[in-house]
Structure formats: structure tokens, C-alpha cells
Amino acid sequence: MNAEIIAVGSELLLGQIANTNAKFISTQLSELGINVFYHTVVGDNGDRLKRAIEIAESRADLIIFSGGLGPTKDDLTKETIANHLGLPLVFDDVALSYIEQFFAQWGRTMTENNRKQALILEGSEVLANHHGMAPGMLLEKDGRIYILLPGPPKEIEPMFQFEAKPKLAARLNEGGIILSHVLRFYGIGEAELEVQVQDILDNQTNPTVAPLAGDGEVTLRITAKAATEEEAWPLIRAKEAEILAIVGEYHYGNNDDSLASKIVEMLLHHNLTIAAAESLTAGLFQSELAEIPGVSGTLVGGMVTYTEQAKVQQLGIEQSLLDQYGVVSSECAAAMALKVREKFGTDIGVGLTGAAGPEPHGDQPAGTIWIGFSIGNSEPITRKLQLLGMRNSNRIRAVKLAYSYLMRLLVEKGYEKI
Numbered sequence: 001m002n003a004e005i006i007a008v009g010s011e012l013l014l015g016q017i018a019n020t021n022a023k024f025i026s027t028q029l030s031e032l033g034i035n036v037f038y039h040t041v042v043g044d045n046g047d048r049l050k051r052a053i054e055i056a057e058s059r060a061d062l063i064i065f066s067g068g069l070g071p072t073k074d075d076l077t078k079e080t081i082a083n084h085l086g087l088p089l090v091f092d093d094v095a096l097s098y099i100e101q102f103f104a105q106w107g108r109t110m111t112e113n114n115r116k117q118a119l120i121l122e123g124s125e126v127l128a129n130h131h132g133m134a135p136g137m138l139l140e141k142d143g144r145i146y147i148l149l150p151g152p153p154k155e156i157e158p159m160f161q162f163e164a165k166p167k168l169a170a171r172l173n174e175g176g177i178i179l180s181h182v183l184r185f186y187g188i189g190e191a192e193l194e195v196q197v198q199d200i201l202d203n204q205t206n207p208t209v210a211p212l213a214g215d216g217e218v219t220l221r222i223t224a225k226a227a228t229e230e231e232a233w234p235l236i237r238a239k240e241a242e243i244l245a246i247v248g249e250y251h252y253g254n255n256d257d258s259l260a261s262k263i264v265e266m267l268l269h270h271n272l273t274i275a276a277a278e279s280l281t282a283g284l285f286q287s288e289l290a291e292i293p294g295v296s297g298t299l300v301g302g303m304v305t306y307t308e309q310a311k312v313q314q315l316g317i318e319q320s321l322l323d324q325y326g327v328v329s330s331e332c333a334a335a336m337a338l339k340v341r342e343k344f345g346t347d348i349g350v351g352l353t354g355a356a357g358p359e360p361h362g363d364q365p366a367g368t369i370w371i372g373f374s375i376g377n378s379e380p381i382t383r384k385l386q387l388l389g390m391r392n393s394n395r396i397r398a399v400k401l402a403y404s405y406l407m408r409l410l411v412e413k414g415y416e417k418i
Contacts (some may be wrong), residue, residue, distance in 0.1 A: 001172065002059045003035065003037070004039075005022045006041075006056060007019050007041045007065075008068035009043070012067075013041060021153060025149075032165070033178065038060070040055075044074035051390055054282075065077050065147050065149065069149075071113040085146075087139075092119075092120045095134075096125050117133050124139040127149070127164055130158065131152075131158055145171075178225050179223070180223045181223075184218075184219050184254050184257055185217075186404045193218050197209070197246055206225055206235065207223055207224035207225075207235050207236055207241070224239075261405060263300075266410060266417060268298050270410075270415050274289075274298055275302050275343070276302040276349070277303050277339065277352075278352050280356045282395075283304050285350065286418060300346050303315065305336070326361075328370065329353075332353050332370065333353050347377075349372075350372065350374075352372075352399075353372075354394075354398065355367065358391055367385070367394055373405070375413065383400060383401070385397070399416065
């Protein structure tokens with residue numbers, strides 16, 4: 001099956017937002033073994049969209065649309081497709097009821113154009129939208145599959161993954177299944193990881209293994225084809241064990257795990273508390289932890305001590321230490337970690353300081369970052385980074401590396417990785 005993805009929205013052509021939906025859908029389709037040969041972006045214009053559909057029909061068995069299902073006049077995807085295919089639009093009672101309940105719950109007046117979002121192509125399968133109002137659709141006509149999805153990522157991603165993808169998998173496998181399992185690695189580059197597991201990549205059959213890099217980390221996706229999920233999992237587990245025997249030291253989690261979620265899980269499991277003192281990251285370390293449910297069981301608090309004065313007055317670091325070594329130093333990071341642990345009475349203290357860029361800090365070049373760790377009564381440990389990215393990417397990488405280093409330090413101290 002060959003697919004084409006058509007993203008609808010003038011804001012994409014104007015560069016106001018990036019077409020992240022196409023990237024997400026392509027990744028999901030690759031797990032099903034579906035080839036994506038074209039990405040098309042078209043503005044909010046019915047004639048141009050109709051022409052894009054005609055071109056896609058000449059070269060794709062599966063056409064997936066994102067965007068244009070909303071209540072406004074420029075949301076014209078389903079109207080254009082309905083006209084092109086000669087199908088009427090009908091109200092889906094479940095979707096309409098959901099929209100009416102939403103407005104009633106919030107005490108807002110529901111206008112007629114909001115009802116438009118409950119219209120679907122006659123004969124299509126409804127894809128439920130649990131994160132918005134407009135339902136999606138899957139329609140088979142003349143040997144081709146059309147899938148209509150909303151535009152907002154928070155709506156399209158769960159809708160495709162949990163509504164559309166299983167329906168596609170069932171059609172592809174005639175009752176069989178394709179199951180994927182993602183291994184997440186940090187602290188190793190894509191090229192190095194690929195070299196380490198090259199024999200596995202060269203000799204794969206079922207399951208298959210595919211590397212993917214992104215956002216400072218690397219993943220290996222294991223995909224198995226089988227009659228049932230129960231038959232697929234042993235294939236995946238065997239391949240997973242083979243991979244981890246080679247690069248297991250860099251493995252931190254699976255599927256939707258993040259470094260933040262895994263360190264929180266580990267800290268909670270071992271009843272450890274944590275506090276952080278942040279300079280260049282300005283609260284980002286704590287903010288990402290706070291996104292994880294249940295983090296209050298481990299994150300006690302922290303401080304943003306951006307200036308030298310704040311480090312002295314709020315954390316209690318000796319001015320003489322900063323005069324001698326500077327704020328971008330191993331000694332400062334260690335002192336920050338120790339002082340914040342003592343102030344908040346936690347098991348672990350983390351300190352982050354550095355020159356995020358683009359300018360150097362004194363004689364320290366941009367991208368020089370120190371991370372300090374104070375764990376129990378042990379002497380603080382520091383790690384130095386020399387990053388080459390832009391300012392904000394350096395700050396994000398510093399936070400991720402702090403989680404990764406902390407995970408490894410805890411394992412070295414005998415705490416089991418979860």
C-alpha cells in the first residue's frame with residue numbers, strides 16, 4: 001500500500017506553523033510497512049485542494065488528510081472531498097452530542113457553525129476525537145482509502161494511533177497484526193549505535209529493526225508481524241534482549257517514556273527525594289519533572305539562582321569560592337548541588353550552571369556547562385559538557401544529560417534502574 005499525506009492549511013504555507021503532523025503520520029505508517037511517497041501541503045482553497053486530491057489519487061492507495069475539519073469557513077476539507085467523491089455529508093449523532101455537552105458544561109452558547117464539526121462523509125467509519133470536537137473519518141471507495149484527521153497535534157496523534165492505525169493494520173493483515181516496540185537510548189549517537197548493532201540490522205527478517213534519531217536521543221523500533229499479539233511479543237522480546245546485550249548501558253526506557261518520566265519513576269521506586277538549583281536552565285530541570293504525574297512524591301523544591309549574587313545570598317555559596325573558580329566551574333556546580341540538598345533536606349541535590357551562549361562567560365566559551373550532583377553524604381560529583389548548539393538547545397540538552405547522568409550515578413550506587 002502506498003500513501004500520500006495532504007496537509008491542509010494556509011498557515012503551513014505561510015510558515016506560521018511547521019508540518020509536524022506529516023512527520024508523525026509517516027512514522028506511524030512506516031511501522032505498518034506502508035510506503036509514504038509524497039507529502040503535499042495545500043492552502044485553504046477548495047479548487048487547489050480538489051486538484052491535490054486528483055493528483056494523489058493517481059499515485060496513492062491511501063490518502064490521509066490533516067486539518068480543515070473545524071467550524072470556520074476556511075475549514076473546507078470534508079466539504080471538498082464530499083463534492084469530489086459525490087457523497088453527502090450527514091450528522092454523526094455521537095459527535096454532535098459530545099459537542100453539545102461540551103458547550104453546556106462550559107456555559108457557552110453553541111453556534112450553528114459548531115454543529116458543522118459533527119458532519120461526516122456518508123458511509124465512512126467515525127474516528128472518535130477524545131481531545132477535541134471534530135471527529136475523524138475513514139472511508140473506502142473505489143479501491144482507495146481516505147482518512148480525514150483534525151489539524152491540532154494533540155487531537156491528530158491519539159486519533160491516528162488509537163483509532164485509525166488499528167483499522168489500517170486489520171485491513172493490511174487480514175486479521176493478523178503488526179506490533180511495534182520502541183527502545184530509547186541516550187548518551188550514544190545514531191551513527192555509533194548503528195555500528196554497534198549493524199549485524200542485527202543486516203540480518204533482520206521478522207521482526208525488523210529500524211533506527212531513528214531525534215531531539216538528542218536515538219530509538220530502535222522493533223516491529224513484528226504475527227497472527228496475534230500473543231505470538232508477536234516473544235519475537236519482539238527475543239530481539240530486544242539481543243540488542244540490549246550490546247548497547248544496554250545506554251538504554252533508558254521504551255515507547256512513550258522520557259528521561260524525565262524514567263528518573264521520576266526510579267526516584268519514587270527507591271523513595272528518594274530531590275531538589276535542584278538552576279542557573280542557565282532557569283527552572284527547566286524542575287519544570288520537566290513537574291510534567292510527570294506523582295512527582296510530588298520525590299520533587300521537594302528548588303531554586304533559580306541565575307546571578308552570582310543569588311548564588312551567594314540565596315544558596316549560601318561562599319563568595320570566595322566564586323571569586324577563585326567562577327560561576328561556570330566544577331566547584332560552583334558542586335556547591336550548588338550540595339547547598340540546595342541541605343536547604344531542602346533531600347536525598348539528592350542537583351546544580352546546573354554554565355554559559356548557554358551565544359556569548360562566552362568570561363574565559364569560558366559558549367556551551368560550557370557544569371552539572372553537579374550531591375547524593376546522600378557522599379562528596380559531590382560533577383560532569384562537564386561542551387555543547388555546540390544554539391542557546392536554547394544547549395539548555396534543553398543540559399537538562400536531559402542531567403537526568404541521564406543522575407540515572408547512571410544511582411545505578412552505580414546500587415539503585416536498580418526501573
